[in-house]
Amino acid sequence: MSLFDTYIMVDWSGGNDAGPTPRKDAIWACIARGGVTETPVYLRNREVAETWLTEMIADEIGAGRRVCAGFDFPFGYPRGFGAALTGSNDPLAVWDWFADHIEDAPEGNNRCQVASDINALFEGVGPFWGNPYPTRDFAHLPRKGLARSNRDFPEKRAVEELAKGSFTCWQLSGAGAVGSQVIMGLPVLARLRHRFSGQVAAWPFEVLDRSVALVEIWPSLIAGAVARDMRADEIKDAAQVRVLAGAVARLDAEGALEPLLRAGTAGDREGWILGVGFEAQLEQAATGEVYA
Template identity: 35%
Template sequence: LAAILDDFKKRGERALVGFDFPLGFPRGFAKALSLPGEHPWRAVWDQLNKMVKDKADNTNNRFGVGSEINRRLTGGPFPFWGCPPKDTLTTLQPKRTREHGPDDLPEFRYADEAAKGAHSIWKLYYNGSVGGQAIVGIPAARRLKDARGDAARVWPFETGFKALTEADLEGVLVVIAEVYPSLLKATPAPGEVKDLAQVRAQAEHFAKLDEAGKLAALFAAPKAADEVVEAAVAEEGWILGA
């Protein structure tokens, strides 16, 4: 991916990089962990970068990270849940131990509620889980962004929640956003697996919008209450097209 982006840079072309996992956690997460910094989303990115060990052979410590965060938040196996039996710990169980209550961190982000069918970030394992991908993926997105400095911006945290104009993107070569391919109906071609078909359909969809001059409008805030927009920009993030 870095090589592809470097090639785009040489050609003076801008790229939209979509990650199919949450780029932020439910509102209140950074505060609950007492993370420092003015920007909750970035504080979480920095914290995960310190905790995650992601090796070249694709082994990682995502279950250990989830367990440690559970310990810091509640001292028990909550809110993260889901793991293979061999990774079971006092602070991480294979099955969810209880429901979220009014005094807990939310089970879903506002974006998850807007995108029908999205799974909770607290689910680390089993079909449809995104928690493990977020724990490992956010540090990777952080490295990608930091290597490019101000030429890479994360939507909506750094771009603002608005239709993006050329003036907004002056000097920006990479826009990083969260995507959810299941929002679009994709029909696999012969020999094509479902995941590949979904990614292809998503890329083609955004490309067509871009060609028609309609992609910029997709970055605008949804018609939602002020607290929803504020939470999305400060810490939760949003799903492009939700």
């Protein structure tokens, strides 16, 4: 029996409104359900995305369907950071902390100022770095990673040491950087948890015994399958969520998803990327083949 009925994969963005015309480096989402992978949905900013996710989750819960919702940004930080920031070892306290401190609008947000303010709490320079604004400086946010001197926290999480090519969550700007997506994504996940209180579980921090499971994904784990399956004129971000949604759904249909979720217990404080250690199985599922 499948663990879930509906699979929603989301390619997130830490930037501003991307405009009405579908484009890369924006927010894309795709749903797989009942053996069918739907056309990816373009979501031009986080406000639109949060509304879409809220309505989608409410509909699925109302229909009695269990949901696996994946987001392509880290759900936690390297060991020690959460406790230093919030005074709690609960990684979900970091989600709530960012929800309380981040100000977000389609035209702009305060993520760099918040990162700078966090850096100011610690000795030395860092750990956050990267400033996307060429004419605006932040007192405690260096532009270059080499300018940092703070060594309170590891550079990467344990799972990122295994996921070769993954980026550290401390980097806020530059090609491939994921730090801004984390800061701007965790508040949305925090609000979804509270909006659907008692019905949402955050993997791997909580037991997945509720209607909705929020899981961390990284589409680059199936980069080969995405490259082979991209359609003519398809935007890569859209292809990634489409292929990954179908892969996760097929794994679950064959009873092969549970081991991937069980592996996440290794990241009980830092978070874990779904599929790390099971790249071959995920790639096979992405091409339509599943080997449990």
